[in-house]
Amino acid sequence: MNLLYDLWDDFISLLFPRLCYGCGNHLLRNETLICTECYVVIPRTNYHLDKDHPVAQLFWGRCMIEKAAAFSYYNKGSRIRNLIHNLKYKRIRDLGFELGRIYALSLHTSGFAADIDMIIPVPLHPAKERLRGFNQSELISQGISDVTGTPVNTTSLTRMSVTDTQTRRSRYDRWTNVEGVFRISDQDNLKGKHILLVDDVITTGSTIESCASELLKIEGVRVSVVALAFAVL
Numbered sequence: 001m002n003l004l005y006d007l008w009d010d011f012i013s014l015l016f017p018r019l020c021y022g023c024g025n026h027l028l029r030n031e032t033l034i035c036t037e038c039y040v041v042i043p044r045t046n047y048h049l050d051k052d053h054p055v056a057q058l059f060w061g062r063c064m065i066e067k068a069a070a071f072s073y074y075n076k077g078s079r080i081r082n083l084i085h086n087l088k089y090k091r092i093r094d095l096g097f098e099l100g101r102i103y104a105l106s107l108h109t110s111g112f113a114a115d116i117d118m119i120i121p122v123p124l125h126p127a128k129e130r131l132r133g134f135n136q137s138e139l140i141s142q143g144i145s146d147v148t149g150t151p152v153n154t155t156s157l158t159r160m161s162v163t164d165t166q167t168r169r170s171r172y173d174r175w176t177n178v179e180g181v182f183r184i185s186d187q188d189n190l191k192g193k194h195i196l197l198v199d200d201v202i203t204t205g206s207t208i209e210s211c212a213s214e215l216l217k218i219e220g221v222r223v224s225v226v227a228l229a230f231a232v233l
């Protein structure tokens, strides 16, 4: 009976091949979304084991970030870039949760996430979220939370819509300035908390800086940061 089932399964995979979202290779029967090879060969930054590294350095002199880390490097053609593209543009939502889980296993084992009280995903522009149907950072956060047990808060930090804040600014200002884009809605809920901000990719750090500077106005708040990938400029 099992043999018959396996044959049927193989037949179905010939008609509808299940491919890895990282490398495009065929997935084995026991694999979902990401193949075992991708799990193994995606380069890890291991920044969560260190205090002095390129992502932490992005924020030096800009805002007080307790701890910062990124899972991998965002390079052209890299597997993590393919995975993030498939998550965001092909809307493979399960990838967000899965990648969050994979990274959280390292964060959890190393103790990086041990003193975090709350996870806050970096909010998308409301129009962009409506268009995409989800916020990828929220899905990643849910994956992290699944491993660490830390609650995810998606209501306290919001992003003003583009039309509210940016239409009257010059293109140069929009490029350099995300100050004032984020708003806190319930300060009392955040007082004294160590918050983990979660984003998909960190590039210049200006979005994180903008979120963190709002959060750090609240009494006793500490902010740490993680992303799935760091884009080396």
Ligand SMILES: [Zn+2]
Pocket: 020, 021, 022, 023, 024, 025, 034, 035, 036, 037, 038
């Ligand atoms: Zn793969």
